[in-house]
Amino acid sequence: MSTPALSTRGLNKNFGSLVVASDIEIELPQGVRYALIGPNGAGKTTLINLMTGMLKPDGGQIQLGGEEITALGPEARVRRGLVRTFQINSLFPHLNPLEAVTLAVCERQEVSRTWWKPITAYSAEVDEAYGILKTLMLAQVCYRQTRELAYGQQRLLEIALALATRPKVLLLDEPAAGVPRDESAELFAAVTNLSQDITVLFIEHDMDFVFRFASRIIVMVGGRILVEGTPDEISADPRVREVYLGSAHHG
Amino acid sequence: MTSTDGALAGPQQYLRAQQRWRAIEIVFWLSLLLPFVVTPNYLVLASQVAITALFALSLDLILGYAGIVSLGHAAFFGFGAYTAGILSKHGWGEPLTGLLISGFAAGLLGYLMSFIIARFRHLALIMITLGFGFLLLELANSLGWLTGGADGLQGVKTWPLLGMFKFDLWGVTSYWYSLIVLFILFLVCRRLINSPFGLSLRGIRENAVRMRAVGAESRAHLQKIYTISAAIAGIAGALLTQTTDTVSLGVLNFERSADVLVILILGGAGRLYGGIIGAIIFLVARDQFSGINPQYWYFPIGVLLVVVVLFLPNGILGGLAQIVESERWQRWTANLTPWRKKP
Incomplete structure (x- = not known):
């Protein structure tokens, strides 16, 4: 079996007496579209924070493509290809999308250290940024300040920024949160159509989207992984029905 | 610059248009030559303005662009000023090399400080820079043998510029010198902010x-950026020393740090020209108002600051830019900017 794109072993995290991650064991094979589901407070975002290094685990290991990354900071993980987006938009309000994505491309290429050459000298980087914006249907608004964009467009820009770093593993924290349903479908279609070199894990509450776009599903409850499997296995699993699917609300 | 029509231009074309020299910029720089002809009695003030503008430009790099708040930027200005003064006092009054050495010294100090600065933000940063400013002021005060202490540094003598142009009483050489240094460093900053x-x-x-x-x-x-900003602030300080042949503790005091912040906020931070516009307004206002009432000249400055911050949160230049970027103005000038034209 080939090395998983991302794996965790025995990951633990407590906030005081509150257990937010308990013995998390995950293996994400390359190219898979994973959904991470679970009721509110199950520890989904915490898990993303742990994997990307924004939180330090109390114990356990994280490996990216077989490389041990537990001790690395968030920036170093991004440079190795482990990238996330945010549940609440975290963008550059006074930059336009072209500038923002070009910035991310330049950081990846390490040309952002250069201060004596104008950005126009880096046409390959600018074109790549523009290309990413185009695939996410943002080319038409790419000269407008980010804060003026529609909410759905800002959600797409979140993904565009992540793609600019050329991720190997992309962790999307509720990418469609707050986006109207028809636009969400487009957004998820764009995500699942990404290159098979990219492994995707997304948090999502809408079960329709989860079952439509995920090839495998992880269910978390109370800081633990309850079960992991294909959409069919998950929907047939009585434990999942009990704690999650059977409950009145879908979050 | 935001325009819906702009989306039709290619990204390269758009970025080039963003970075292009505008006619108004050229007019602005040429107008800075006017004091030679129009107000030849005010060239000393004019060189003060140019020096202060350079200092404000250095603060703009860190505050307006990188978002580092500093209430102690006079530390680098003063360090450069004292370096140039001490050099001159001990026999090296050549202005250009003096400028470079002072800039290098201030840059080095900035680099050392940057290890602390880069770890903090917001309030902590204000306190650290403020404390650092006080520290340097007291250091200069206590090292009387080196700096002259509260009496100021005596015996500074700057040699003629390029061996030809003496620094005269009317400030002709001073203004040329300060203006050219300001312009060259402005070009450097402009290049820097347009880079990746x-x-x-x-x-x-x-x-x-x-x-x-x-x-x-x-x-x-x-x-x-903190190192670069410190070096430029140091060069501004050295310019002050060389054009006045004196250095006093005033180059390091808190008021200078606060003034330059006020100047930048007045003019508009994050716009390169904000510091220059702010310096002109601030120093001309001080000159005029202190003529009327030497004690209370901060009063009108205070009023101006409150009015600007209330009504033009992005400074005077920010307010002007808002007008220029408004729909009506865009429509009006659409014919003058071909890259924005609809096909």
Whole structure:
């Protein structure tokens, strides 16, 4: 079996007496579209924070493509290809999308250290940024300040920024949160159509989207992984029905 | 610059248009030559303005672009001023090399400070820079044998510029000298902010957390810009020493740090020209108002500051830019800017 794109072993995290991650064991094979589901407070975002290094685990290991990354900071993980987006938009309000994505491309290429050459000298980087914006249907608004964009467009820009770093593993924290349903479908279609070199894990509450776009599903409850499997296995699993699917609300 | 029509231009074309020299910029720089003809009695003031503008420009790099708040930037200005003065006092009064050495010395001090600066933000940063400013002031005060202490540094004598142009009483050489140095360093800054590095600085100002999530080397960027800013502030300080042949503790005091902040906020931070416009308004106002009432000249400055911050949160230049970017203005000038034209 080939090395998983991302794996965790025995990951633990407590906030005081509150257990937010308990013995998390995950293996994400390359190219898979994973959904991470679970009721509110199950520890989904915490898990993303742990994997990307924004939180330090109390114990356990994280490996990216077989490389041990537990001790690395968030920036170093991004440079190795482990990238996330945010549940609440975290963008550059006074930059336009072209500038923002070009910035991310330049950081990846390490040309952002250069201060004596104008950005126009880096046409390959600018074109790549523009290309990413185009695939996410943002080319038409790419000269407008980010804060003026529609909410759905800002959600797409979140993904565009992540793609600019050329991720190997992309962790999307509720990418469609707050986006109207028809636009969400487009957004998820764009995500699942990404290159098979990219492994995707997304948090999502809408079960329709989860079952439509995920090839495998992880269910978390109370800081633990309850079960992991294909959409069919998950929907047939009585434990999942009990704690999650059977409950009145879908979050 | 935001325009819906602009989306029709290619990204390269758009970025080139953003970075192009505008007619108004050229007019502005040419107008800075006017004092030679129109107000030849005010050239001493004019060189003060140019020096202060350069100092404000250095603060703009860190505050307006990278979002580093500083209430102690006079530390670098003063360090450069004393370096140039002490050099001259001990026998090296050549202005150009003096300028370079002072800039280098202040840059070195800035680099050392940057290891602390890059780790903090907001209030902590204000306190650290403020404390650092006080520290340097008291150091200069107590090292009387080196700095002359409270009496100021005596015996500074700057040699003629290029061996030809003596620094005269009317400030002709001083203004030429300060203006040319300001212009050259302005060109450097303009290039810097239009570079990939400049873009990353704006990214740090806009959202430091997100910068980490795109894998940016934010800390290295902050250290670099802080060093560059300190060097430019030091050059401004050295200019003051060389054009006045004196150095007093005033170059390091808190008021100078506060004034330059006020100047930048008045003019508009993050716009390169903000510091220059602010310096002109501030120093001309001080000159005029202190003529009327030497004791209370801060009063009108205070009123101006409150009015500007209330009604033009992005400074005077920010307010002007808002007008220029308004729909009506855009329609009016659409014919003058071909790249924005609809096909």
